[in-house]
Amino acid sequence: MTDASQPSRTAAVIPAAGRGVRMGPGAPKALRTLNGTPILVHAVRAMAASNAVTLVVVVAPPEDTASVRNLLADLALPDRTDVLVVPGGENRQESVRLGLDALPEGITTVLVHDAARPLVPVDTVDAVIEAVRDGARAVVPALPLADTVKEVEPGPGNAPEPVVATPERSRLRAVQTPQGFDRATLVRAHGVRSPSGEGATDCAGLVERLGEPVVVVPGHEEAFKVTRPLDLVLAEAVLARRRANDGF
Numbered sequence: 001m002t003d004a005s006q007p008s009r010t011a012a013v014i015p016a017a018g019r020g021v022r023m024g025p026g027a028p029k030a031l032r033t034l035n036g037t038p039i040l041v042h043a044v045r046a047m048a049a050s051n052a053v054t055l056v057v058v059v060a061p062p063e064d065t066a067s068v069r070n071l072l073a074d075l076a077l078p079d080r081t082d083v084l085v086v087p088g089g090e091n092r093q094e095s096v097r098l099g100l101d102a103l104p105e106g107i108t109t110v111l112v113h114d115a116a117r118p119l120v121p122v123d124t125v126d127a128v129i130e131a132v133r134d135g136a137r138a139v140v141p142a143l144p145l146a147d148t149v150k151e152v153e154p155g156p157g158n159a160p161e162p163v164v165a166t167p168e169r170s171r172l173r174a175v176q177t178p179q180g181f182d183r184a185t186l187v188r189a190h191g192v193r194s195p196s197g198e199g200a201t202d203c204a205g206l207v208e209r210l211g212e213p214v215v216v217v218p219g220h221e222e223a224f225k226v227t228r229p230l231d232l233v234l235a236e237a238v239l240a241r242r243r244a245n246d247g248f
C-alpha cells in the first residue's frame with residue numbers, strides 16, 4: 001500500500017462524460033448500473049480505495065452534472081477523500097483537460113482513470129502512483145495481448161481491408177487506466193496541439209508527443225474497459241466472484 005503521509009498529494013481525474021454509443025441506447029454509460037450501482041460509483045470507490053488519493057475530480061456529462069453531484073454527495077468514502085464534480089467536454093481529451101483545470105494547488109501527482117474501468121483493483125492503482133513517486137513522469141498500466149494484431153489500410157464500409165503489417169506481438173501492450181502523471185507534465189501535454197489536429201486516444205499519447213518518456217507497469221485483467229454490452233456481463237461476473245471470494 002502507498003503511504004498517504006508522503007509529501008506528494010495525489011488526485012484522480014475520472015472522465016465520465018461519454019455517451020456510451022458502443023453500449024447502445026440508454027443513459028450515459030457511466031450512469032448505467034453494475035450490480036445495482038452506477039458504473040461511475042464503482043470507479044470513484046476504486047480510486048478512493050488508495051490511501052494516497054485525497055481528491056477525486058469527476059468529469060460528468062454536462063446535462064447530468066447536478067444529478068452526479070447529488071449521487072456522489074451521498075456516497076460513503078474515506079475521510080481523506082474529497083470529491084469535485086465538473087461538466088465534461090466534446091471528447092475524452094477535452095473532458096480530461098476540464099478536470100485538470102479544476103485541480104487545486106498542492107496536487108503533484110495526477111491519475112486519469114476512465115469511469116468505464118470501474119473494477120480496477122487498488123494494487124494496480126497503487127503501483128501506478130508508486131512509479132510516479134519514484135520519478136517517472138508518465139506511467140501506464142498495461143497487459144500483453146492475447147490476439148495477433150494486424151495493421152490494415154481502412155476501406156469503405158465492410159469491404160475487405162488489405163493487411164499492411166503484423167507488428168511483433170511480444171512487443172505490444174494493451175493499455176489501461178489509471179494512467180499516472182507528474183502534474184506539470186500532464187498539464188503541458190494537454191496544452192500542446194498536434195500538427196495534424198488529431199486528438200490522442202489516451203493521455204500518455206499526448207505526453208509521448210512532447211517527447212517525454214512514458215513507462216509501463218503491469219495492468220490487471222479486471223481493469224478492462226466496459227465498452228460493449230458483453231463487457232457488462234463480464235463485469236457482473238467479476239463482481240459476483242468478488243462477493244463469493246471475500247464478501248465484497
Ligand SMILES: Nc1ccn([C@@H]2O[C@H](COP(=O)(O)OP(=O)(O)OP(=O)(O)O)[C@@H](O)[C@H]2O)c(=O)n1
Pocket residue numbers: 014015016017018019020021022023029030059088089090091092095096113114115116117225226227
Ligand atoms: N466526451 C467524452 C467522451 C468520453 N469520456 C470518458 O472517457 C472514458 C473512455 O471513453 P469510452 O469508454 O469510449 O466511453 P464513451 O465515450 O462513453 O463510449 P463510446 O465511445 O462508445 O461512446 C469514459 O469513461 C468516458 O465517459 C468523457 O469523459 N468525455
Ligand SMILES: C[C@](O)(CO)[C@H](O)COP(=O)(O)O
Pocket residue numbers: 092114174175176177201202203225
Ligand atoms: C484511455 C484508454 O482506456 C486506454 O486504453 C482508451 O484509449 C480509451 O479509449 P476510448 O475509445 O475513449 O474508450
